[in-house]
Amino acid sequence: MSDTPGATARATPAEPWPAPRAHEPVRATVSLPGSKSLTNRALVLAALADGPSVVRRALRSRDTSLMAAALTGLGARVDTSGDDWEVVPGTLDRDAEVDCGLAGTVMRFVPPVAGLSTGAVAFDGDPHMRNRPVGPVLEALRALGVEVDDGGRGALPFTVRGRGAVPGGTVVLDASGSSQFVSALLLAGARYERGVDVRHDGKPVPSLPHIDMTVAMLREQGVEVDDDDANRWAVAPGPVAALDRTVEPDLSNAGPFLALAAVSGGTVTVRDWPRSTTQAGDALRDILTAMGCRVSLGDDGLEVTGPDGGAAALAGVDLDLHDVGELTPVVAALCALAGSPSRLRGVAHIRAHETDRLAALARELGTLGADVTEDPDGLDLRPATLHGGVFRTYADHRMAHAGVVVGAAVDGVLVEDVATTAKTFPDFAEAWSRLL
Numbered sequence: 072m073s074d075t076p077g078a079t080a081r082a083t084p085a086e087p088w089p090a091p092r093a094h095e096p097v098r099a100t101v102s103l104p105g106s107k108s109l110t111n112r113a114l115v116l117a118a119l120a121d122g123p124s125v126v127r128r129a130l131r132s133r134d135t136s137l138m139a140a141a142l143t144g145l146g147a148r149v150d151t152s153g154d155d156w157e158v159v160p161g162t163l164d165r166d167a168e169v170d171c172g173l174a175g176t177v178m179r180f181v182p183p184v185a186g187l188s189t190g191a192v193a194f195d196g197d198p199h200m201r202n203r204p205v206g207p208v209l210e211a212l213r214a215l216g217v218e219v220d221d222g223g224r225g226a227l228p229f230t231v232r233g234r235g236a237v238p239g240g241t242v243v244l245d246a247s248g249s250s251q252f253v254s255a256l257l258l259a260g261a262r263y264e265r266g267v268d269v270r271h272d273g274k275p276v277p278s279l280p281h282i283d284m285t286v287a288m289l290r291e292q293g294v295e296v297d298d299d300d301a302n303r304w305a306v307a308p309g310p311v312a313a314l315d316r317t318v319e320p321d322l323s324n325a326g327p328f329l330a331l332a333a334v335s336g337g338t339v340t341v342r343d344w345p346r347s348t349t350q351a352g353d354a355l356r357d358i359l360t361a362m363g364c365r366v367s368l369g370d371d372g373l374e375v376t377g378p379d380g381g382a383a384a385l386a387g388v389d390l391d392l393h394d395v396g397e398l399t400p401v402v403a404a405l406c407a408l409a410g411s412p413s414r415l416r417g418v419a420h421i422r423a424h425e426t427d428r429l430a431a432l433a434r435e436l437g438t439l440g441a442d443v444t445e446d447p448d449g450l451d452l453r454p455a456t457l458h459g460g461v462f463r464t465y466a467d468h469r470m471a472h473a474g475v476v477v478g479a480a481v482d483g484v485l486v487e488d489v490a491t492t493a494k495t496f497p498d499f500a501e502a503w504s505r506l507l
């Protein structure tokens with residue numbers, strides 16, 4: 072599956088990248104690319120909508136290119152040539168191959184759309200993607216009336232054989248592994264004959280703000296969603312109105328840039344930070360405040376000023392990151408540099424993200440001299456003097472973010488495969504270097 076646009080972004084990794092060091096307090100204002108989560112939801116909804124849509128300031132990255140390619144393969148027309156992507160829904164009537172790359176949103180959100188097709192849609196992805204969980208979505212689709220052939224694996228590769236319509240109805244699943252299981256069914260559910268009524272049964276669902284994002288975006292397109300009860304989301308059958316939406320900057324990807332202010336004792340402003348948002352990254356405001364930064368949201372954007380004295384003047388934190396697990400790598404990097412101990416909790420599920428993030432963070436921060444212990448559901452970090460060395464990234468964009476944050480504060484950090492950041496941020500290394 073190397074003929075999709077996204078696949079070309081995963082060339083052979085180059086030499087480890089010498090992460091630029093912040094010798095002075097960094098003072099900068101940055102404009103960041105759009106949100107992956109908002110872009111990929113908008114593309115799915117647009118492909119299911121009742122007319123042509125435009126997704127303005129769409130994120131152009133590996134994950135979103137893969138989503139555009141997947142929906143095109145199914146029969147939609149997605150024009151990604153400009154900054155504003157145009158989507159024309161089409162008849163979903165052809166056999167297709169979907170490359171999920173390492174994008175959870177493609178592997179989980181596209182199969183429920185494929186269920187509406189009359190074609191056989193075959194899914195596969197990067198080698199590690201075969202380890203990431205998707206079984207509960209496939210089981211749920213079967214319960215809702217869709218044929219899925221996964222060879223009993225509950226994982227990639229699998230084929231969805233739709234019949235052009237999905238009966239839908241009530242389904243019970245365990246979404247403790249990923250909120251994306253729920254979002255996936257809700258996004259396509261309005262187009263099912265009886266809609267979809269999703270009930271979660273299991274340990275708490277992580278990343279709930281991402282389900283709130285799904286619900287909010289469905290409602291904006293006129294879809295009726297009942298989320299009054301905990302662990303239950305019901306989508307009524309009906310049309311999805313065409314979209315004209317501008318994508319907010321990716322607030323989770325703002326993490327390393329704001330962290331640069333924190334570790335250098337400087338000031339970084341991220342332009343166009345929304346006053347109100349469903350993005351999980353908005354939690355960075357509280358997290359950085361708790362670590363001793365000054366944070367203010369104004370007309371120019373979000374301004375963060377790190378404490379005088381830089382990284383060692385940061386306060387350690389005791390945080391439950393269950394709702395915002397994708398922030399863990401950058402927060403862990405800050406905690407490794409902080410002047411007092413930290414405990415990060417509630418994120419066992421991020422072991423199934425792009426890599427086992429808890430193991431990877433413990434190993435790589437530890438290699439650079441951090442005093443870190445891996446817990447079943449988090450990390451314990453105590454103050455230590457870090458040193459240079461190679462920080463491995465395991466094809467995980469957010470591991471690269473953690474590596475460059477440490478590298479800004481410590482001499483001689485080399486980040487392996489910094490190009491992996493292309494998953495959600497085009498030209499990250501260039502944008503980062505411009506500030507240092």
Ligand SMILES: O=C(O)C1=C[C@@H](OP(=O)(O)O)[C@@H](O)[C@H](O)C1
Pocket residue numbers: 107108109175176248249250251254277278281396397420
């Ligand atoms: O729906 C989404 O856009 C996402 C949901 C979350 O996944 P999990 O619930 O698997 O943590 C998040 O971590 C991921 O980066 C994006």
Ligand SMILES: C=C(OP(=O)(O)O)C(=O)O
Pocket residue numbers: 173174175176397424425469495
């Ligand atoms: C978990 C993440 O991605 P995905 O959408 O592939 O699950 C992430 O971006 O941190």
